[in-house]
Amino acid sequence: MKKINTFLIIGAVALFIALADLPYGYHQLLRWVVCGIGAYSAYLAYEQKKKVWIWTFGVIALIFNPIFKFYFEKATWQGIDVVAGIVYMVGAFKVKHE
Numbered sequence: 525m526k527k528i529n530t531f532l533i534i535g536a537v538a539l540f541i542a543l544a545d546l547p548y549g550y551h552q553l554l555r556w557v558v559c560g561i562g563a564y565s566a567y568l569a570y571e572q573k574k575k576v577w578i579w580t581f582g583v584i585a586l587i588f589n590p591i592f593k594f595y596f597e598k599a600t601w602q603g604i605d606v607v608a609g610i611v612y613m614v615g616a617f618k619v620k621h622e
Contacts (some may be wrong), residue, residue: 529568532616535561536559539609543602544568551601555590562588565612577619584608 535558542554562585569577586595596604600608 529565529616529619530614532565532612536609536616537606539612541565542605546553552590555588555593559585559587559590561604561612562586565615572620577615580611581615581619584611605617 538554538557542551562581566581566585567579567580569575588608
């Protein structure tokens, strides 16, 4: 039985919560959390030789990185949040967390 990656579940929940009308500070914190989880999950996928997941998590980490920011309209960010949240939910069951 595979162990789920709880970090990805937490990240997905945080992304779905971001769809609500929240202060900008939440979205700043979300960038750090999602980027960190994405980078860590890409590393786990690398250890498991899951190339598609390495790239998928790497791209999410890049988009949400808090240092070199991407700027999108609110509606675009909401779409990205939903897609990233779904990817994190699926990835939680595909990439093992040891």
